[in-house]
Amino acid sequence: MSTDFTNITESASLYDHLEEKSTLELLTDINREDHKVADAVEVVIPAIADLVDDILPRMERGGRVFYIGAGTSGRLGVLDASEIPPTYGMPPTLFIGLIAGGDYALRHPVENAEDIADQAWADMSAYDISEADSVIGIAASGTTPYVLGGLREANRRGLVTGGITSNPGSPIALTAKHPIVTIVGPEYVTGSSRMKSGTAQKMVLNMISSSLMIHMGRVEGNRMVDMQLSNKKLVERGTRMLMDYYGWSHDRAQAELLEAHSVRAVMDKHPK
Structure with a gap:
């Protein structure tokens, strides 16, 4: 060589x-x-x-x-x-x-x-x-x-x-x-x-x-909206994304997230 x-x-x-x-x-x-x-x-x-x-x-x-x-x-x-x-x-x-x-x-x-x-x-x-x-x-x-x-x-x-x-x-x-x-x-x-x-x-x-x-569209604003909710830390991160985006309470944001299984799915369900 x-x-x-x-x-x-x-x-x-x-x-x-x-x-x-x-x-x-x-x-x-x-x-x-x-x-x-x-x-x-x-x-x-x-x-x-x-x-x-x-x-x-x-x-x-x-x-x-x-x-x-x-x-x-x-x-x-x-x-x-x-x-x-x-x-x-x-x-x-x-x-x-x-x-x-x-x-x-x-x-x-x-x-x-x-x-x-x-x-x-x-x-x-x-x-x-x-x-x-x-x-x-x-x-x-x-x-x-x-x-x-x-x-x-x-x-x-x-x-x-x-x-x-x-x-x-x-x-x-x-x-x-x-x-x-x-x-x-x-x-x-x-x-x-x-x-x-x-x-x-x-x-x-x-x-x-x-x-x-x-x-490829995997970020909204600056948010990892398609991240996998594979542990408590990431569920909490997703919850806070939704709280900041919508002004929701922690309980509502987390409930919406766990039902939809992703931040993107919640945002699609509730367009601003």
């Missing part, structure tokens, strides 16, 4: 002798570095917007978003995908997170799983892929074969592809139709891309999925 690019994620930390630092010094240093992440994400907002706007019309005609990654990157994709159903009341088949090594790899390292270049497409093929689908590869290094192979095959088949990486000029940045390159700099612990790079990935994934769900 070509390495004709500056591998920032493997560059030496700007700090040294970490083992000699106090806890307060360590935390202060890490926080100082974390401040750089939001700035790095801000730079790539236009690229994120282009990706979202390319995915949206496909999603509106039934397309899905696949996140593919290995290790921390894969776990973050699975995390973002898994939060869509409870937050927006969408089926778990709309955003699908795939990690090299399968679900076992969510909790355990799976040796060499990320090095199998054709495995991501094999994993996606179980979902009857169509041209309406989109694939977002996540890899801090920008070199992960699992991700790169999946993006190349998706490109070949005409899917929308995005790539989230921290290394400009990396193979994934050059392969994805929509590269999103968050240049966060060297990690505090050299090579530990679960730190700043992982934080940047989490931010970008939140932006992509949240923007798509808002465009």
Whole structure:
């Protein structure tokens, strides 16, 4: 694999002798570095917007978003995908997170799983892929074969592809139709891309999925009106949404909510 690019994620930390630092010094240093992440994400907002706007019309005609990654990157994709159903009341088949090594790899390292270049497409093929689908590869290094192979095959088949990486000029940045390159700099612990790079990935994934769900009509005003009422906290949140929206008492709002089973259903029943 070509390495004709500056591998920032493997560059030496700007700090040294970490083992000699106090806890307060360590935390202060890490926080100082974390401040750089939001700035790095801000730079790539236009690229994120282009990706979202390319995915949206496909999603509106039934397309899905696949996140593919290995290790921390894969776990973050699975995390973002898994939060869509409870937050927006969408089926778990709309955003699908795939990690090299399968679900076992969510909790355990799976040796060499990320090095199998054709495995991501094999994993996606179980979902009857169509041209309406989109694939977002996540890899801090920008070199992960699992991700790169999946993006190349998706490109070949005409899917929308995005790539989230921290290394400009990396193979994934050059392969994805929509590269999103968050240049966060060297990690505090050299090579530990679960730190700043992982934080940047989490931010970008939140932006992509949240923007798509808002465009898909899953938010009213600023309210998650389709969230699943799966615990007491969420029932209370929905109750307070209705209290604020209608000026109802707590008892009436909660009774209406429990009868209708969603905030949206109550709002449809009582249009303002």
